[in-house]
Amino acid sequence: MFNGKRLSLARKRQRLTAKELAERASVSPVTITRLETGQNQADPATLDRLAEVLGYPGTFFFKEDPALLSSEIVSFRSLSSMTAKERNAALAAGDTGVELYEWLESHYNLPHLDLPAFDPGLTPEAAADALRQHWGLGYRPIANLMKLMEAKGIRILGLEESTANVDAFSFWQSDKAYVFLNSFKSAERSIFDTAHELGHLVLHRHGETSGADEDTRTAEIEANRFAAAFLMPxxxxxxxxxxxxxxxxxxxxxxxxxxxxxxxxxxxxxxxxxxxxxxxxxxxxxxxxxRGYRTAEPDTVGRETSILWGKVLTELWSERKSLESVAAQLSLPIHEIEKLLHGILPRQEGGNPGPHTPVKLVT
Structure with missing residues (x-):
């Protein structure tokens, strides 16, 4: 059965209003509204036009309900600086990322989540110290934060949003912890962003992080304090x-x-x-x-990449498969998988690994 929630997700991921989608698909806005709310079923001709405009396989619209994340549980930095289209597109990316990891979990043994719930009364600095001790880090520097977090079962994906308003976010979903990172910043600032989102997962799992402006500012300050203490004891x-x-x-x-x-x-x-x-x-x-350190980071350290996804792609290559096979299994366009892995994949000699051919990664 046609799933209107899937249509809504794809539309928002493409940053289209119902009216804009209707115009491009040559249907009325009322038709889009009725389809998304489940009042009508899409006839074959309408479905073909919608799938072509949105760039999604027709089978995508017959899958079960997506996670449907809300801005109340996602740690957006500042809702006031985001447009509704940017927010909705990022939430749709989060929904797609959850599905990608569900597929990954059904095919591979992933690390179990090791992120304890600390006393919500702890200061950010105390929480950072408690997590370091729980993970057996002591006070030594962290050589690779992304690798560490993946090993502790935190699910990390990338973003390609082409906007500075959506640079990183995190959330809890079905007792799983997710972090989405945008790599347009320097390696050092991306590492701090990663620690910042870890702070949200630790400090704000019991409450909202994107509510009133004052609550959001407080949560952001706390996450920054956590990140500073966690990275620089x-x-x-x-x-x-x-x-x-x-x-x-x-x-x-x-x-x-x-x-x-x-x-x-x-x-x-x-x-x-x-x-x-x-x-x-x-x-x-x-x-x-x-010296240029306010807007950039001369003499930068190496950018961190995903060890987990590097291993997954190596395994796919050994089976003569590519990311296209993953996209087909999920009824997703290949470009959505590419966006979710943007900036977190190890680089191949000569550039980034291509998604349309078998992939071999340099280790």
């Missing part, structure tokens, strides 16, 4: 950083914790017992800005 910072701190020292030292120069300077200023005065912090920020 105070104990390690104090042991490694000397008393006399300069911009040049920060540029060299940031590589230890794989963070941006600005993030390290901010951390040094905002420790419980700051290692930088306000005057020193401002002077260092000005110097780092002159």
């Amino acid at each position: 105070e104990e390690d910072i104090r042991v490694r950083m000397p008393r006399l701190i300069t911009a040049e020292l920060i540029v060299r030292a940031k590589k230890r914790w794989r963070v941006s120069a600005m993030a390290l300077a901010y951390r040094l200023r905002h420790l419980p017992k700051p290692m930088l005065s306000e005057w020193q912090y401002r002077a260092i920020c000005i110097e780092l800005g002159k």
Whole structure:
């Protein structure tokens, strides 16, 4: 039976209003509304036009209900800066990502989730320390945060949204933890984004993160505090950083914790017992800005990629299969699978692995 919720998902993923879809498919807006609400069934001719306009296989519209994520459970950075189309497209990407991981779980043994529920009264810094101890990290730097999180059962995917308003988000769905990352930032800032979303999963699993503006701002600040403490533990910072701190020292030292120069300077200023005065912090920020560290990250560390998906694609290649075979099994267009893996795949010699031919990854 034709599923109107699937039509709504595909339309929103393509950032189309019901009116825009109706115009492109040469049907009335009322027809789209009736189809999406289940009042009507699509006749073959209408279905063919809708599938062609949206770029989805016709079989997609006969699948069971999608997850239908809501903005209340997804950790969007700022709903006020997002258009309705951007929000809906990102939520649709989340729905598709859930389905992709359900397929993955049915074909492979995935790591079990190891993300305990801590006391909601913990400060972000205390929660970061508790998670480090639970995972047996101590206070040493984390060599590869994405690899660590995947090993702990957190489901990570990419985004290709072509907008700075949707750079990363996370959510809980059916007791599974998901993180979606946009790779348009530097490697260091992407790592911080990853830790930021981990903070949301740890701190805000009991409540909403995208409610009122004030609640959203509070949640964002808490996630940033968690990320800073998780990536740059105070104990390690104090042991490694000397008393006399300069911009040049920060540029060299940031590589230890794989963070941006600005993030390290901010951390040094905002420790419980700051290692930088306000005057020193401002002077260092000005110097780092002159060197280009405010808008970019010269001499960047290597970008983290997904170990899990690298192994999956290697296995597909060994079976002479490609991402197209996965898309076909899920009744999805190949470009939607590509978007979900954008920026998180290991690079092949000569560029990114192509989805339309068997894939072999360099390990």
